[in-house]
Amino acid sequence: MITAERMAAVDENATALGVPRKQLMESGGNAAARTVRDVAAPDDSVALVCGRGNNGGDAFVAARFLDDYDATVHLLGRPETITTDIARENWAALERGEYDTRVVRDSRNLDLGDPDVAVDAMLGTGVTGALREPERSAAAAINESDATVVAVDVPSGVDADTGEAAGVAVDADHVVTFHDAKPGLDDWDVTVADIGIPEAAELFAGPGDRRVLTRPGDAHKGDFGEVLVVGGGPYTGAPALAAQAAMRAGADLVRVACPRAVAREVQGFEAGLICRPFDGDRLTPEDLDHVRALAAAHDAVVFGPGLGTHEATLAAVREFLADYDGRAVIDADALQVVPEVDTDATLLCTPHQGELRGMGGPSADDWRDRLDAVTDFAADIGHTLLVKGAYDVISDGTASRANRTGNPGMTVGGTGDVLAGMAGALLSTQEPADAATLAAYANGLAGDRIVDRQGYGLLASDLLPELPRALWGGRDE
Numbered sequence: 001m002i003t004a005e006r007m008a009a010v011d012e013n014a015t016a017l018g019v020p021r022k023q024l025m026e027s028g029g030n031a032a033a034r035t036v037r038d039v040a041a042p043d044d045s046v047a048l049v050c051g052r053g054n055n056g057g058d059a060f061v062a063a064r065f066l067d068d069y070d071a072t073v074h075l076l077g078r079p080e081t082i083t084t085d086i087a088r089e090n091w092a093a094l095e096r097g098e099y100d101t102r103v104v105r106d107s108r109n110l111d112l113g114d115p116d117v118a119v120d121a122m123l124g125t126g127v128t129g130a131l132r133e134p135e136r137s138a139a140a141a142i143n144e145s146d147a148t149v150v151a152v153d154v155p156s157g158v159d160a161d162t163g164e165a166a167g168v169a170v171d172a173d174h175v176v177t178f179h180d181a182k183p184g185l186d187d188w189d190v191t192v193a194d195i196g197i198p199e200a201a202e203l204f205a206g207p208g209d210r211r212v213l214t215r216p217g218d219a220h221k222g223d224f225g226e227v228l229v230v231g232g233g234p235y236t237g238a239p240a241l242a243a244q245a246a247m248r249a250g251a252d253l254v255r256v257a258c259p260r261a262v263a264r265e266v267q268g269f270e271a272g273l274i275c276r277p278f279d280g281d282r283l284t285p286e287d288l289d290h291v292r293a294l295a296a297a298h299d300a301v302v303f304g305p306g307l308g309t310h311e312a313t314l315a316a317v318r319e320f321l322a323d324y325d326g327r328a329v330i331d332a333d334a335l336q337v338v339p340e341v342d343t344d345a346t347l348l349c350t351p352h353q354g355e356l357r358g359m360g361g362p363s364a365d366d367w368r369d370r371l372d373a374v375t376d377f378a379a380d381i382g383h384t385l386l387v388k389g390a391y392d393v394i395s396d397g398t399a400s401r402a403n404r405t406g407n408p409g410m411t412v413g414g415t416g417d418v419l420a421g422m423a424g425a426l427l428s429t430q431e432p433a434d435a436a437t438l439a440a441y442a443n444g445l446a447g448d449r450i451v452d453r454q455g456y457g458l459l460a461s462d463l464l465p466e467l468p469r470a471l472w473g474g475r476d477e
Ligand SMILES: NC(=O)C1=CN([C@@H]2O[C@H](COP(=O)(O)OP(=O)(O)OC[C@H]3O[C@@H](n4cnc5c(N)ncnc54)[C@H](O)[C@@H]3O)[C@@H](O)[C@H]2O)[C@H](O)CC1
Pocket: 007, 011, 021, 024, 025, 026, 028, 051, 052, 053, 054, 055, 056, 057, 058, 083, 084, 122, 123, 124, 125, 126, 127, 128, 129, 130, 131, 132, 133, 135, 152, 153, 154, 178, 179
């Protein structure tokens, strides 16, 4: 089962892998034609009723695979208003090939004839709200006809995510849907057609996974959250890196709770960082009132960078989590307490494989073997895991994804702090698994770009200025 939103992401990932949408449209159109062949007799007439988006484009392709039938392509609207290049190119091919095409400029002129089979390719996953004209009249005409109706991807008028129709919808006898079942189609006679989307487009994080984000140009203050980084003690750079990464990832506000001595250093890295220091030289249970009050005022907490493993510090983490019910990224030394704590918090844990074993998690040499093992362990502990490695594995306990951006130059200290900070910023507004996937992808991509440019020898802080483009994509992508 796949939602329209996720389908669009997978589609974009497929393009990045070198399987562009036009190729998928070719397969989709071919699959639609095969479904028509299954229901049509050899001399049957076929009316393909097409919208101006890619759903219509699928039927332009299908028409080429139905040469031997008496097939007519009805385009609802002027060819100049076709919304995508690939649909327009396929329409142009029909015209050049002298197929039987009709342009319906006005729904009052719609005449489907009396087809044996009607193909509904008006709207697919791009539908919003109730059908407008001329699609509404065309849907009524299809429903009133005696034709066997084959709907492409989704019956027009039906929202593929809810299965609800906001008004008139096509009453299809068969639905040929692409790649995977769509959530709203349980009650229909559905064939799922493989259109050649590589498994890697679903499994590996890619540029399509950015679609959950609002692009900075459209963003408003408050679209992103406020993030609290709790860290520092024996280490001072870690909380500063995490906080700066959270800022680069678009957090509206980032504050750092750390020992007073660390705060001076944190601000030395970046004057804009706001510190809310506590006394002493490491986190202890005595600081919890301070940390709890701060955490309650933020959308996500990043817990761990540079905290160290002092017993009192781990006790503080344990006590904090026991009655925290917000969202947190747990990294580094704080990870080891997670399995023993009963908490209502929503946690995104970012262990490398050694830390995963320290949490009582699975060890598997091959990342493919890790996919299921990490899912099982995430389900066990009830939190989302981002297991770092040459191939990162991400799971919320129901399914797993992998990320293969990044390179050996990123084993240098601090890159994990950058990842944790970015994950915290994303977790403040996104589902934990989406936040984890995107953080892993963007962190690795930033590192890959640096190494492409300058070779190895990168510093974790080099990643920071690369993060925005890695997260949102650049104009050149
Ligand atoms: N990977 C894949 O799954 C592939 C799917 N393909 C097909 O593409 C469609 C989705 O195409 P898209 O262009 O995004 O949207 P639509 O064709 O569904 O519709 C866009 C079009 O419709 C207008 N519109 C929106 N709502 C309404 C309405 N209520 N009434 C009238 N008109 C409406 C909107 O303005 C646009 O102009 C997917 O379903 C598959 O069939 C591709 O072939 C590639 C692979």
